[in-house]
Amino acid sequence: MNADRLALLLWLAASAASAQGFAGLGTEAEGFAIPSPEAALTFPADHGPHPDFRIEWWYLTANLSDANGTDYGIQWTLFRSALAPFEADGWDSPQIWLGNAGLTTPEAHFAAERLARGGIGQAGVTTAPFEAWIDDWHMTSTAPSGDPLDSLSLAANGEGFAYDLTLQATRPLVPQGIDGYSVKSPEGQASYYYSQPFYEIEGTLSLPSGPVEVTGQGWLDREYSSQPLSETQDGWDWISLHLDGGEKLMGFRLRDREGAPFTSATWIAADGTPTPYPNGALTMTPLETTDVNGAPIPTQWQIDLPAQSLSLRLDALNPNSWMDLTFPYWEGPVTISGSHTGKGYLEMTGYTAP
Amino acid sequence: MRRAALAALVSHWRRQPLQFFTLIAGLALATALWSAVQAINAEARRSYAAAEGMLGLGSYETLADPAGRMPLETFARLRRAGWQVSPVLEGRALLGNQRIELLGLDFISAPQANLPGNPQLRETLSPNEIFLPPGIAFVAPDTQRALRDIAGLPHLIADTSLPPGRLVTDIAVADRILEAGGGIDSLILLKGAPDGTPGALAPQLQRFDRQSQGEISRLTDSFHLNLTAFGLLSFAVGLFIVHGTIGLAFEQRRPVFRTLRAVGLPLRELLGLLMAEIILLALLAGGLGILLGYLIAAALLPDVAATLRGLYGASIPGSLAFDPGWAASGLGVALIGALVAATHGLNSIRKMPLLASARPRAWAVASTASLRRQALAGLVLLLAGIAAPILADGLLAGFALMGGLLLGAALLLPLVLGAALSAGAALARGPVAQWFWADTRQQLPGLSLALMSLLLALATNVGVSTMVSSFRLTFTGWLDQRLVSQLYVTAPSEAEGERLRAWLAPRAEAILPIWKVDTPLYGTPGEIYGIVDHQVYRSHWPLLASSDTPWEDFYAGRGTLINEQLAYREDLSPGDSVTLGPGWTLPVSAIYSDYGNPAGQAIVHLPLLLTQHPEVPRLRHGILTEDPEGLARALHEEFGLPRANLIDNGSLKAISLQIFERTFTVTGALNVLTLSVAGFAILTALLTLSSMRLPQLAPPWALGLTRAQLARLETLRSLALAALTFALALPTGLVLAWSLLAVVNVEAFGWRLPMFLFPAQWLWLLALSLIAALLAAYLPVRRLARTDPSQFLKVFADER
Structure with a gap:
């Protein structure tokens, strides 16, 4: 009822970062569809919502900079959470939508959220033409042909900030895991997962100090599932990195209360060819923590993927990139040093004050 | 010494249990009256505030289509254009045989503070329970019981902060029950919503500001003000009574004080002891009064609840919570009233010459000068009251008029009664009649406080019952006229x-x-x-x-x-x-x-x-x-209209009348209570006077009047004073009624009620006040009739 609890549910389900009491949900999926390694993704149909899956998201992050070289980051996320595996018109829709938007500067971090239910037009995703929206936040296809996600216009706003950006993809979509089937735990929990990490972006950020023209690169994640969690997984650390050589790296670490973390990575060559890596290939090691909202949160990381001779250090652009929403988490841009250089995004959930 | 003095003071009460009883009872009754009104008022306010706080929609500006419900698309369109709004669907439904007011809020977008249930309660609910059919709804515990066995309803959750008869639920559930088909009554404008109207986005929508929705709360305010006025009145009556009883407690014991001082008790200690005694007594009587007040309030509250529910649709639970606030205010009234009353007594003891005679009657003989001063104050109050509505607008002016009128009339009472008695004396023929008038006049100062209470009670009674009856008559006629269709x-x-x-x-x-x-x-x-x-x-x-x-x-x-x-x-x-x-x-x-x-x-x-x-x-x-029953049945069958959509005139009229009948039940009950407290005050005063009046009664007895004749005359005196007081109370009450109907009501409701006069009611009230006077006189008169002749003789033998 309370949006806080609702958001909690949405968030926990959506981020696969379960609090202990909630772990049950992820492993059961009564009536909901289950991802299968056999089913292939089809586009543009799969850009749209899958109401028979419990959770789904359209997740875009971007590393931007202005003419002076100042770095910024933005996040645009639309979550869908289904209470029942169908969609209905009007108030009876069991689909609930949550929008999160963030904007990070070296000195400040802004965050906002929107909630809506499905069936009434306040939030949703359509495929022809492609549009994902909640209230006046939107991600709208501007592609005259080809894949609808090839070019997008993106906007969101909140207290103290707004952004309005255009995105142009320079490579095709990239499936994660095995052809888009992404395993999330040793027990086999999985999701459908594909990305578009090759966006060139330009547009305007609106900040309290005034508008700022920016350019940069963006990364869209699409993921849906009904059972992403294992009972003992209680949070995750997720990265999407743009390396200066044009390569991309997606990696995540699902922290397990009772054992070693589960990791997964996809190396994406500059031409867009993905190489998925199974559990254990990637290691993510926190180097330094920052006290954010009463909890120590790793804001400096060591990332190793020996198979690609990769040894990186990530530093948060703004260690206080705290999404202080009804259910809070950390999400912000990072700078990359070490064997490669570049910029990227880091998301961390499940870090709570002791 | 102190112990002996204390024993002497206490022994007075032991020897005079009746005096002790009247003192405690007077204080307790005054406190009870005050705290009962306060309790009801506090409860009504608290519940109302809870209901408002919960629904608090009045504190938001809204968008609505004056022509009716707007389609669901309008809401989505506005949200997509950046308007932060939240939809509200309202309506009535007949669930079983319960008429229920539904409030459907979008639990997802509505302001969290306005959602029902407390956070702990909400924590126990899962989104599936809330959003999947049958859903959940919040209702008052009483309503939950009443709706228990009705099928097809959402899961009902008891919420004590909700008024009975109201069901608050997610808009999806409300939509299903009301069959609204996605219609929305209004859109709450949330924080950050733009100014103005959406214009071309939704041209039919108009913006309604908070002020305009405050009309209902103005009505509620008026009801509370009515209760507050009653509270003030009861406060005045209560203070009069406390003042009277405490004053008596001092005067009755003047001989004891004199003796104690004479045998060497220091003044300071005597005063200290008396002060402690008064505080103790006030606390004891105040405590009793609060208990009594609670019982009265608990008995009346269901009617208050019905009144608010009927009048304003915003009802309060029919149960009473013990609120330390009004309990403390009740004790405060008892304490402050007692202390103020005691100041005069303590002062006179301080000034009392050590060897002065007891002069037990001194308090009963007020100087002409002080009588004049009091009358002057009364006149000023009266004029100020009359001037208030001329000089100022608003409810307060109306109440100032009422207050000034009542207090002014009360303060003028002794002077007017004195004049009437003088006139009586001038007309009197024969020694007994002349003695009767003269003696009555001489008793007046001692009785004046009690008579003032009676005047206030009577005037209020006349005023309020005139208003109620006028209202009822007008309303019934109006109903008959307005509900012409069957x-x-x-x-x-x-x-x-x-x-x-x-x-x-x-x-x-x-x-x-x-x-x-x-x-x-x-x-x-x-x-x-x-x-x-x-x-x-x-x-x-x-x-x-x-x-x-x-x-x-x-x-x-x-x-x-x-x-x-x-x-x-x-x-x-x-x-x-x-x-x-x-x-x-x-x-x-x-x-x-x-x-x-x-x-x-x-x-x-x-x-x-x-x-x-x-x-x-x-x-x-x-x-x-000609046949509403048959037609209603046919309509139901032909069009499948739910019963809620068919209202037959008979039941509508009955409901409306019932509402307005109940509206003033509380007022009536408080009226009777006030009157009986005033009657009690007269009893106390007469009792005290009678014990002191032996020296006045002994001479006529010695001159040949029998004790029975004297008793008859005493009874007659009591009746005459009550009748005279009534004669002054009647016009006061009528002016009061006029000010309620023509000033207060207009200020509060915007409509003026025609005033009807009910002489039969006045006769009934006169009879009541005479009966009260008779009852009050009964004990002292019986005591007089049984007084041993030797007691009369003693008057001439010693100084008592």
Whole structure:
């Protein structure tokens, strides 16, 4: 009822970062569809919502900079959470939508959220033409042909900030895991997962100090599932990195209360060819923590993927990139040093004050 | 020494248990009256605040379509254009045999603070329970019980902060129950929403500000003010009584004080002891009074609840919570009243010469000068009260008038009674009659406090009952006139309405459309009705003021009828022009009474309304028929109309009357209570006087009047004083009633009630007050009749 609890549910389900009491949900999926390694993704149909899956998201992050070289980051996320595996018109829709938007500067971090239910037009995703929206936040296809996600216009706003950006993809979509089937735990929990990490972006950020023209690169994640969690997984650390050589790296670490973390990575060559890596290939090691909202949160990381001779250090652009929403988490841009250089995004959930 | 002094003080009460009883009872009753009113008031306010806080929608600006519900698309369209709004769906439904007010909020977008249930309760609910059918709904515990066995309802969760009869739920559940088909009544404008109206996005939406929704709370305020006025009155009566009893407690014991001082008790210690005694007594009696007040309030609260529920649709639970606030205020009244009253007594003891005679009657003989001063103060209060509504507007002025009137009259009472008694004495023939008048006059100062209480109680009684009866009479007549149709039916849609009219045309005597638009009139929410030309209106519509040919003008489209509220607010009279919308002005052809409606209202000929507002929803109809039962059944079968959409006139009238009957039950009960407290005050005063009056009674006894004759005369005296007080109370009460009807009511509700006089009620009240005087005189008179003749003789033998 309370949006806080609702958001909690949405968030926990959506981020696969379960609090202990909630772990049950992820492993059961009564009536909901289950991802299968056999089913292939089809586009543009799969850009749209899958109401028979419990959770789904359209997740875009971007590393931007202005003419002076100042770095910024933005996040645009639309979550869908289904209470029942169908969609209905009007108030009876069991689909609930949550929008999160963030904007990070070296000195400040802004965050906002929107909630809506499905069936009434306040939030949703359509495929022809492609549009994902909640209230006046939107991600709208501007592609005259080809894949609808090839070019997008993106906007969101909140207290103290707004952004309005255009995105142009320079490579095709990239499936994660095995052809888009992404395993999330040793027990086999999985999701459908594909990305578009090759966006060139330009547009305007609106900040309290005034508008700022920016350019940069963006990364869209699409993921849906009904059972992403294992009972003992209680949070995750997720990265999407743009390396200066044009390569991309997606990696995540699902922290397990009772054992070693589960990791997964996809190396994406500059031409867009993905190489998925199974559990254990990637290691993510926190180097330094920052006290954010009463909890120590790793804001400096060591990332190793020996198979690609990769040894990186990530530093948060703004260690206080705290999404202080009804259910809070950390999400912000990072700078990359070490064997490669570049910029990227880091998301961390499940870090709570002791 | 101190111990001996204490023993002496206490022994007085042991020897005079009746005095002790009257002291405690007087204080306790005054406290009870005060705290009962406070308890009811506090409870009503608290519950109301809870209900408002929960629904608190009044604190938001809203967007609404004056023509009716807006489609769901409008909400989504506005949200997508960046308008932070949250939809509200409201309606009534008959669930089982319970008439329920539904409030549907979008639990996802509504402001969290306005959602029902406490956070802990909400924590236990899963989104599936809330959003998947059958869903959940919050209701008061009583309502939860009443709806327990009804199938097809959402899971009901008890929430004590909700008023009975209201069901708050997610808009999806409300939509299902009300079959609203996605319709939305209004959109709450949330924080960050733009100013102004959405314009082209939703041209039919108008913005309603907080102020305009505050009309209802103005009504509630008025009800609370009424209760507060009663509280103040009870405070005044209570203080009079406390003052009287404490004063007596001092005077009765003057001999004891003198003796104690004479045997060497230091003044300071005596005063200290007395002070401690008073505080102790006040706390004891105050505690008793609070208990008593709680019981009274608990007994009356269901009626208060019914009153609020009926009048304002915003009801309070019929149970009473113990609130330390009003308990403390009750104790405070007892303490402060007792201390103020004691100041005078303590002061006189401080000044008392060590060897002075006891002078037990000194308090009962007030100087002419102080009587004049008191009367002057009364006159000033009276004039100030009268000046208040002339100099200022608003409810407070009305209450100032009431207060000044009552207190002024009370303070003037001794002077007026004195004059009346002097007149009586002048007319008296024969020694016994002359002694009777003279002795009565001489007793007046001792009785004056008690008589003032009686005056206040009587005047309030006359005033309030005149108001209640006037209201009832007017309202009943008005109901008979206004509810002319035998059956009222609401069609679920425009198309159904069309079909309904066609179907009814051959079956009913007449179909009277009740079509209206909600539209601002002079900047506040108002409504415009359109009516057809039918004889029932001409013969039944109650007009307060009209032009020469109101109906002719009206049906020719040359005039409009407006309700009294609008006329009062905008200062309109028949013949004036009234603006009903942009560029739409009509002369006022008549003003009609429209009781209990806070909104301004106008009626125009239906064709005119359809021209100006073609979008008016054509759903509600009044039907003239010989057989409402049969027609209702047929309508139910033919159109599948739910019973809630069919209202037959008989039950509507009964419900309305019941509401207004209950409205003043509480007032009536408090009236009786006040009167009995005043009667008790007279008893106390007479009892005390009678014990001191031996020296006055001994001479006439010695001159040949028998004890029985003396007792008869004493009874007569008590009756005469009560009758005289009543004679002054009656005009005071009538002026009070007038100020309630013509000043307070107009200020609070915007309509003035015609005043009707009920002489039979006055006779009844006179009889009541005489009975009270008789009862009060009974004990002292019986004591007098049984006084041993030797006691009379002793008067001449010693100084007692």
